[in-house]
Amino acid sequence: MPAPRTPRKKKAAAASGAAADGAKEARLSAPQRALRRLGLVRDIDLALHLPLRYEDETRVTPLAEALRAHLGEEVQIEGTVTQQEVKTLGGWRRNLLVTLADGDRACLLRFFNFYPSQQKQMAPGARIRARGVLRAGLPPVMAHPVVHSADGALPETLTPVYPSTAQLPQAYLRRAVLGGLARADLSDTIPAELLLEIEGEPLWSLHDALHFLHQPPPGAPLQALQERAHPAWRRLKAEELLAQQLSQAKARRERALLRAPQLVAREDGLVQQFLAALPFALTAAQQRVAREIAADLARPRPMNRLLQGDVGSGKTAVATLAACCAIDAGWQCALMAPTEILASQHFARLGEWLAPLLAARGQSVAWLTGSQKRSQRRVALEAIASGQAALVIGTHAVIEQQVQFARLALAIIDEQHRFGVAQRLALRQKSSEGGENFEPHLLMMSATPIPRTLAMSHFADLDVSTIDALPPGRTPVVTRLVSQQRRSEVIARLARPIAAGRQVYWVCPLIEESEALDLRDATQAHATISAALPHCTVGLLHSRMSAAEKQDVMAQFVAGTMPVLVSTTVIEVGVDVPAASIMVIEHAERFGLSQLHQLRGRVGRGAGEAYCLLLYGAPDGTPLGDTARARLQTMQDTNDGFEIARRDLALRGPGEFLGARQSGAALLRFADPSADAPLLHWAHRAAPRMLEHWPDMAARHIERWIGAKADYLKA
Numbered sequence: 122m123p124a125p126r127t128p129r130k131k132k133a134a135a136a137s138g139a140a141a142d143g144a145k146e147a148r149l150s151a152p153q154r155a156l157r158r159l160g161l162v163r164d165i166d167l168a169l170h171l172p173l174r175y176e177d178e179t180r181v182t183p184l185a186e187a188l189r190a191h192l193g194e195e196v197q198i199e200g201t202v203t204q205q206e207v208k209t210l211g212g213w214r215r216n217l218l219v220t221l222a223d224g225d226r227a228c229l230l231r232f233f234n235f236y237p238s239q240q241k242q243m244a245p246g247a248r249i250r251a252r253g254v255l256r257a258g259l260p261p262v263m264a265h266p267v268v269h270s271a272d273g274a275l276p277e278t279l280t281p282v283y284p285s286t287a288q289l290p291q292a293y294l295r296r297a298v299l300g301g302l303a304r305a306d307l308s309d310t311i312p313a314e315l316l317l318e319i320e321g322e323p324l325w326s327l328h329d330a331l332h333f334l335h336q337p338p339p340g341a342p343l344q345a346l347q348e349r350a351h352p353a354w355r356r357l358k359a360e361e362l363l364a365q366q367l368s369q370a371k372a373r374r375e376r377a378l379l380r381a382p383q384l385v386a387r388e389d390g391l392v393q394q395f396l397a398a399l400p401f402a403l404t405a406a407q408q409r410v411a412r413e414i415a416a417d418l419a420r421p422r423p424m425n426r427l428l429q430g431d432v433g434s435g436k437t438a439v440a441t442l443a444a445c446c447a448i449d450a451g452w453q454c455a456l457m458a459p460t461e462i463l464a465s466q467h468f469a470r471l472g473e474w475l476a477p478l479l480a481a482r483g484q485s486v487a488w489l490t491g492s493q494k495r496s497q498r499r500v501a502l503e504a505i506a507s508g509q510a511a512l513v514i515g516t517h518a519v520i521e522q523q524v525q526f527a528r529l530a531l532a533i534i535d536e537q538h539r540f541g542v543a544q545r546l547a548l549r550q551k552s553s554e555g556g557e558n559f560e561p562h563l564l565m566m567s568a569t570p571i572p573r574t575l576a577m578s579h580f581a582d583l584d585v586s587t588i589d590a591l592p593p594g595r596t597p598v599v600t601r602l603v604s605q606q607r608r609s610e611v612i613a614r615l616a617r618p619i620a621a622g623r624q625v626y627w628v629c630p631l632i633e634e635s636e637a638l639d640l641r642d643a644t645q646a647h648a649t650i651s652a653a654l655p656h657c658t659v660g661l662l663h664s665r666m667s668a669a670e671k672q673d674v675m676a677q678f679v680a681g682t683m684p685v686l687v688s689t690t691v692i693e694v695g696v697d698v699p700a701a702s703i704m705v706i707e708h709a710e711r712f713g714l715s716q717l718h719q720l721r722g723r724v725g726r727g728a729g730e731a732y733c734l735l736l737y738g739a740p741d742g743t744p745l746g747d748t749a750r751a752r753l754q755t756m757q758d759t760n761d762g763f764e765i766a767r768r769d770l771a772l773r774g775p776g777e778f779l780g781a782r783q784s785g786a787a788l789l790r791f792a793d794p795s796a797d798a799p800l801l802h803w804a805h806r807a808a809p810r811m812l813e814h815w816p817d818m819a820a821r822h823i824e825r826w827i828g829a830k831a832d833y834l835k836a
């Protein structure tokens with residue numbers, strides 16, 4: 122539909138930023154509601170809604186020239202309508218055909234869908250402009266051009282095209298945005314002194330940058346604009362990164378005002394007893410991160426730390442040390458894991474390590490999960506509320522309403538990326554003791570390392586400790602790519618290592634659309650393998666089983682009486698069975714790299730050689746695509762989780778890392794933390810100083826860029 126040129130006054134006024142109140146909401150028109158859904162509420166929101174691309178309607182090409190030199194390109198022509206007819210094609214499709222003459226040349230404008238208003242606009246005799254791609258023919262044809270009356274002057278700027286939604290026509294959005302741009306306060310909120318510290322060309326002012334981006338003059342470098350490489354874009358990226366860094370620096374300062382118990386380990390206390398009981402010595406890397414954590418715990422404000430370390434790097438022992446610290450100081454610790462299997466592993470392992478030590482002090486370890494018996498749960502809840510349970514381990518059940526801790530001082534979240542912002546918040550608010558401004562220390566763990574620029578851009582409010590070396594005696598897992606066609610051969614070859622006492626994980630393909638299909642594939646694989654290896658017990662594990670069934674299967678696998686475990690991806694996270702040294706993953710190409718790495722990390726935990734076979738491709742031998750092949754090749758090339766994370770990031774972009782549920786992810790619309798690293802570094806340095814020396818400007822800057830979203834981002 123052609124875009125009306127002259128803004129209709131009433132609509133333009135209605136589209137301007139308005140107060141959000143419920144009663145009004147109902148009376149909003151569809152495009153007004155669409156604006157709101159896009160978060161375009163205030164004038165400044167509109168002004169910061171930037172074009173995706175531009176159309177050039179500033180020039181008219183004479184038809185003769187267009188026919189001679191620009192066939193197949195988009196051009197704008199102008200002329201007089203000499204004829205108009207509606208033709209019915211194929212019995213029902215009505216086409217509007219308009220003949221446009223310019224000098225002695227003519228062409229046909231063809232519309233497959235049209236409105237009566239268009240017929241009127243293009244009545245014979247009318248002078249119009251049409252923009253579209255002109256194709257050779259007799260006569261030459263322009264299909265579905267954008268048409269304006271030729272009465273008005275040509276626009277003096279390129280026409281912006283904005284990100285929009287179905288209910289929001291471009292013309293309406295354009296008027297709203299330009300209105301917002303005219304009304305918004307665009308005065309500078311970055312102190313000149315900080316601007317000077319940006320390397321390279323001085324930045325444009327926000328005012329100039331925005332006006333340029335919304336209405337570039339004819340001849341503006343379209344490519345640079347489109348690729349966001351233009352200096353005007355640089356200003357916006359710097360603004361955006363600064364806003365993000367400011368809000369995180371602010372959250373960090375606010376957290377510094379909170380109180381937390383100072384947890385200092387006593388000499389010859391629980392920490393020492395635990396270390397003495399541990400069957401191995403901590404690696405240097407584990408000791409270093411343990412010291413970092415201990416230093417945080419000793420401070421009177423809540424820790425907010427991420428402990429990252431490759432799969433199998435020994436994060437659990439480090440977390441246990443932190444727990445000992447809290448318990449020794451007379452407080453409670455909670456450990457939450459995303460799956461029941463993982464939580465129960467922690468319960469078993471930490472139980473083994475700590476239960477005897479705690480029992481000697483009249484304390485216990487409590488277990489909480491959604492599937493446990495009521496009576497058991499009641500006992501656990503009482504022990505937690507009284508403080509007798511010094512350590513609480515469980516799934517999401519730990520953050521449920523009825524769970525009330527007497528004195529929670531430390532919350533540990535394993536595989537933190539599996540949890541959302543709200544769940545982390547809930548865990549922090551679990552202590553009865555402490556009163557106002559009190560928060561427990563928070564330790565999050567993850568095997569998916571966050572690349573440095575992402576850590577800085579999105580997790581600036583977080584301290585990070587990294588375990589950068591694996592415990593000694595591990596041989597790297599040998600990874601091989603094997604065609605799915607050789608599946609039976611692979612199964613047959615398992616017999617020998619199994620006879621030698623090795624254990625095997627067999628992971629079935631991930632079928633995202635359907636849990637039922639996942640199940641079917643796992644069940645079939647289980648049947649095939651059982652038939653092929655008649656002398657060995659083959660277990661099956663999938664998400665539809667009850668917790669007790671899963672527990673039972675895992676127990677047999679852990680005990681070594683079940684040599685093969687066929688499983689859907691429920692074993693993905695954290696499970697630890699040292700004797701399992703072979704892993705086969707079917708249809709490996711369906712998994713993400715990080716996920717494959719996590720899976721592979723289940724083997725190679727003992728001392729012997731470990732293998733990971735990635736079966737790929739269709740059973741009929743259809744070859745893999747190049748990218749799929751390259752991704753699997755990465756797995757064969759390296760065991761280094763950080764390197765894999767880096768390549769995964771390059772392949773998939775940051776969304777995957779942050780997850781939809783991570784805060785801050787939505788915050789960066791324009792800047793790209795890795796491509797714009799120099800600006801990010803500047804913003805990272807500038808933010809704390811700006812809060813310190815220019816607090817008013819900082820507040821205005823945050824308000825301008827983040828506005829109502831600010832609270833949410835704190836979580």
Ligand code: ADP
Nearest residue numbers: 401402403404432433434435436437438592697
């Ligand atoms: P992850 O970091 O993936 O959570 P875990 O904490 O599960 O790793 O540790 C993997 C395995 O390594 C466990 O069996 C654990 O007992 C063992 N482990 C941890 N630290 C050491 C160490 N310093 N020396 C030897 N083995 C260790």
Ligand code: MG
Nearest residue numbers: 436437535695
């Ligand atoms: Mg773990």
